[in-house]
Amino acid sequence: MNVDDEQLIEACLAGKGEAFGQLVERHQHRLFGVLVKMLGSAEEARDVAQDAFVQAYQKLETFRGGSAFSTWLTRIAINAAISRKRRHRREQTSLDAARADHGLEPTDPHTETQPSHAMEQLERQQLVQQALAALPEEFRIVLVLKEMEGMKYDEIADSIGIPIGTVRSRIHRARAELKEKLQLTMKAEE
Template sequence: MGDSDHILVDRAAKGDQKAFEVLVRQYQGKVAAVIARLIGDSDRVRDLTQETFIKAYRALHSFRGDAAFYTWLYRIATNTAKNHLIASHRAPLDNDVEMDDVDQVAPQLRDNDTPEKIVLQDELLKNFEQALAALPESMKTVIVLRDVHGHSYEEIARLLQCPIGTVRSRIYRARQEIANRLKHYLRPVS
């Protein structure tokens, strides 16, 4: 577990709700993405993401720190998605079904997406691709190396032969630029 996760989980388990809030802010996007990939129904992603965090909060005392916090959270998210699939479609799935099995079920469920939802997600991804393409090459390279290929800052610095501070700065500025271009989606839903 990363040091910051360790600090935050420890404090949240002792009743510090602000510490739990920081964990929610940090991981809600990744959790929502995992659930979306599994259930293919964008209307329910938000509810199931919320359910995942509430389950995690209630079970914090049982988290022993043997695995990374996100690994533990990921497991809760996939189980929440699995239970949703079973409840919604009454599929005769064993309760201990592996998520590989759910991966096989989920693509069929994508048929439940309405054209409006598909258009909205397609529109977001199109705007995202445009925002990424509009970045200066130096920023685009570092953020792709980090967020798509998963390289560490040190590896990126070595690959590009620049200081780690430059890598850190470019990654932040790239994210900020993309956030500015996607601000319509980041605002409260009206």
């Protein structure tokens, strides 16, 4: 565990609320990124991230330090995201309505020299995002954590509470399924 995180946790448990604010500042951007990729909506990701931080604060005394604070926090956030998706699935009457809510954070066109290049890149990102959204949730979660967040296999296993072998097999299957979906999409567009 990061020594700084450990010190902040101890300070927070000693009643110094500002210490938890520092933990939030330190971990909010990465956690938000994971949630946007999982949920497909920045608004939902913000809500779930806020819920995750509230839960983490309320349960901070249960954190044992067996893994990094960020791993523990990610697990809370993933569980909150899954619960939210299940609730929404029961409430939704149309799959099309769910897809309409999914957004992408576009790339910054100022960093590109050619407008056509920026548009092509955005189109590719949208194709990947759509294919990723079409993956079963158990595959999408591990793939996002590994490929987009750069987490190690053991960190993913700790975060979502599954054996490391299952993480490896799900990532392998997710990559294969994502590749297949992208190839089908590319052929359809030709």
